[in-house]
Amino acid sequence: xxxxxxxxxxxxxxxxxxxxxxxxxxxxxxxxxxxxxxxxxxxxxxxxxxxxxxxxxxxxxxxxxxxxxxxxxxxxxxxxxxxxxxxxxxxxxxxxxxxxxxxxxxxxxxxxxxxxxxxxxxxxxxxxxxxxxxxxxxxxxxxxxxxxxxxxxxxxxxxxxxxxxxxxxxxxxxxxxxxxxxxxxxxxxxxxxxxxxxxxxxxxxxxxxxxxxxxxxxxxxxxxxxxxxxxxxxxxxxxxxxxxxxxxxxxxxxxxxxxxxxxxxxxxxxxxxxxxxxxxxxxxxxxxxxxxxxxxxxxxxxxxxxxxxxxxxxxxxxxxxxxxxxxxxxxxxxxxxx
Ligand SMILES: Nc1ncnc2c1ncn2[C@@H]1O[C@H](COP(=O)(O)OP(=O)(O)OP(=O)(O)O)[C@@H](O)[C@H]1O
Ligand SMILES: [Mg+2]
Numbered sequence: 001x002x003x004x005x006x007x008x009x010x011x012x013x014x015x016x017x018x019x020x021x022x023x024x025x026x027x028x029x030x031x032x033x034x035x036x037x038x039x040x041x042x043x044x045x046x047x048x049x050x051x052x053x054x055x056x057x058x059x060x061x062x063x064x065x066x067x068x069x070x071x072x073x074x075x076x077x078x079x080x081x082x083x084x085x086x087x088x089x090x091x092x093x094x095x096x097x098x099x100x101x102x103x104x105x106x107x108x109x110x111x112x113x114x115x116x117x118x119x120x121x122x123x124x125x126x127x128x129x130x131x132x133x134x135x136x137x138x139x140x141x142x143x144x145x146x147x148x149x150x151x152x153x154x155x156x157x158x159x160x161x162x163x164x165x166x167x168x169x170x171x172x173x174x175x176x177x178x179x180x181x182x183x184x185x186x187x188x189x190x191x192x193x194x195x196x197x198x199x200x201x202x203x204x205x206x207x208x209x210x211x212x213x214x215x216x217x218x219x220x221x222x223x224x225x226x227x228x229x230x231x232x233x234x235x236x237x238x239x240x241x242x243x244x245x246x247x248x249x250x251x252x253x254x255x256x257x258x259x260x261x262x263x264x265x266x267x268x269x270x271x272x273x274x275x276x277x278x279x280x281x282x283x284x285x286x287x288x289x290x291x292x293x294x295x296x297x298x299x300x301x302x303x304x305x306x307x308x309x310x311x312x313x314x315x316x317x318x319x320x321x322x323x324x325x326x327x328x329x330x331x332x333x334x335x336x337x338x
Contacts, residue, residue, distance in 0.1 A: 104162035145216035
């Protein structure tokens with residue numbers, strides 16, 4: 001095939017011997033099947049930075065350090081130079097993550113070469129020796145879904161133990177290799193310890209795994225592996241081989257019911273101070289009058305005698321019933337504030 005412009009320097013340098021065919025073109029990159037050092041490999045060509053949102057990326061990039069202060073300022077300002085640096089940092093983050101995870105024993109493609117917006121890495125193949133399908137492309141049985149999920153949860157734990165959270169762990173970024181699932185696409189991988197969003201991102205990743213594979217094995221939808229592993233990570237007790245149960249309940253200090261009631265009463269008193277509409281004020285006045293009259297009558301030991309007695313309440317069986325119905329309707333609104 002005609003050599004894409006972005007791959008030409010690598011072909012000229014001899015790093016890539018042959019470009020065989022495009023594999024996939026995603027949002028972020030175009031992926032080609034190439035021959036390099038005599039092997040079939042994959043070349044991921046990052047797309048033009050202008051097509052992508054830098055703002056959306058910031059939640060993932062937090063905690064990544066930039067030592068050069070001039071570069072840091074340019075990145076913060078969003079100048080052309082700053083954007084080019086951000087793009088470079090984004091691509092580097094994928095390469096760094098691949099090296100780091102590879103060394104931590106997480107099954108990711110082995111990276112071979114990274115230069116000029118191109119990452120050359122191991123080709124992940126499926127049972128037929130062809131480029132592996134994505135998790136999205138297969139229909140697992142219930143048993144297979146359970147086993148894929150178990151395997152992936154272990155990989156996520158291993159990643160977390162290496163201080164990383166994937167950040168986009170979807171059915172599109174998991175390849176079903178002959179030997180098991182392989183996690184790919186890591187430019188947004190975040191630093192678990194230094195990024196304040198990492199807990200939320202990890203919980204989302206793990207919840208998504210449970211929800212997606214839960215389509216084939218519904219019991220997975222109720223599992224709580226994310227909170228469980230994050231809790232252990234925070235406590236410093238998470239290890240690559242830690243046993244997880246998928247169950248988790250937040251064990252906090254016991255709730256002090258009395259102080260909760262006090263809080264509610266204080267909030268209600270506060271709310272009562274806020275101005276009310278004329279209509280509501282009138283209704284509340286009426287209600288207060290009715291209640292005061294009732295209390296006064298109870299105090300005097302007065303019994304209802306039937307029709308015609310008193311004004312407003314207890315005038316008749318029917319009238320009294322109606323009044324009670326009205327009161328019942330009004331009462332719940334009494335404590336509201338608007
Ligand atoms: N190492 C690999 N081996 C085999 N196929 C790969 C490999 N890396 C990527 N692919 C294929 O290329 C596709 C796109 O790769 P990747 O997800 O890394 O790029 P992307 O553009 O960031 O994707 P997207 O934005 O769509 O998530 C993958 O879904 C997969 O089918
Ligand atoms: Mg992808």
